[in-house]
Amino acid sequence: MWRGLQRLLGRRTRDAMRRTVAFGDAGAVRSSGVASVLSIAAIFLLWAAFTGSALVPSWLRAPGPFLGRGGFTYEAEAPDGTRDEAQVTVVVHAGGEEPDAPAISPGEGWAKDDAALVQAARAVLVQAQDNDEVTGDDGARVVAVNGTALEPGGPGLVLDWGKVNLTARGTLNVAPDPGWRMEPLWLPPPEAVVQRLSEIARGGYRDASLWEHLGYSLFRVVTGFLLGALVGVPLGYAMGLSGWFRGWFDPIVEFMRPVPPLALIPLVIIWAGIGETGKIVLLFLASLWIMAIAARSGVSGVRLSKVHAAYSLGASKAQVLRHVIVPNSLPDIFTGARVAMGVCWGTVVAAELVAANQGAGMMIMAASKFQQTDIVILGIVLIGVIGFVIDLFMRWGERVLVPWKGRA
16 A cells, blocks of 8 residues: 555656646647637637628627617797707618608698618618708707707717717717628628639639749848848847957947837838848848847857856867857857748838739739728738748748757
8 A cells, every 4th residue: 555655746746847847848839739720719719700601600790780760859949949850761771772751641730750771780870851941040959869858069869779979060970770780881791802813723813823922022021031141140140259340330230229110111221222122121020130139039048058068078168159058059040030931921011012913912903992891901911821820830940940949
């Protein structure tokens, strides 16, 4: 029994130690495929639910805007103090429809019944007093809706189908319940974006195929990033190994690092023009400072004990640089490369604002001018997917080339 208790305690101690070692060990943390799938599914479901997509069942869709007939009764007061009531029938129709206003009997009294047409999720001023015998021009004013007193410019009255309030000038303003769904103008459903993808993949967009647009953007990003890394990494090594280089270049790097690449567009246009050279120069500057700081940080983070151990074994400066400093700085450089690549993809949209005929950023900006939100969303998704694939490739390269990352 005693031995059994010792074995049990020993097993629990080993399990606890194993858990402690795993927690905080960067090499032991791996992305959960199940969590990734659930994350993407959750984003898709939220997108589909709040756009009324037909890809999800009706019970998952967010409530849409009110459609149909509503109404309210307003009470008007004439200049002589007499009051009268009238009924307003409100017909709320979907966008793109133009129904006829219903025929309404004016009724008795000097305040006459009326009807109004309103597009769903829109507000409209209802000139209900225009057909009254005593109008606003005569000094009449609306004082209550459905028996509730209203003040001009006040909060209004919430009904089961919408809201009615008085403007500062005393005009009735009617706003049907917009529901929780996003309008296609603001956020189209997923199937609309997929349909647009199919159309552009077959027929292109603005005299260029989809693959030409993506290819131009990819070429600009990769070229600008590689040039930035080609200059930034040696610069970072020099700043990390030489006090003279650090003193000379550190103010420049630290000054340029917080400057957003978008602020450099006018200067880049003056220097390099509006052609491909200017776009690549802008992306080069976007990645240069990040790569320089990443390389400098990697060199500064090398453990001094490793350098001393190499020197004690008879290594030369070149051997220390090759076998100690470079391998130990590569994890920071790969991290900086991933950050720089993301910044370049974010900058390419702005870079393609200037005299670009092809590119994913050009698609986004051109579509935004004509409120083609589905193309804007499509461009964003394509940029995100390509950037994610590149990041996966860089992660794979990091695992292959720097297997010692996260280990002493």
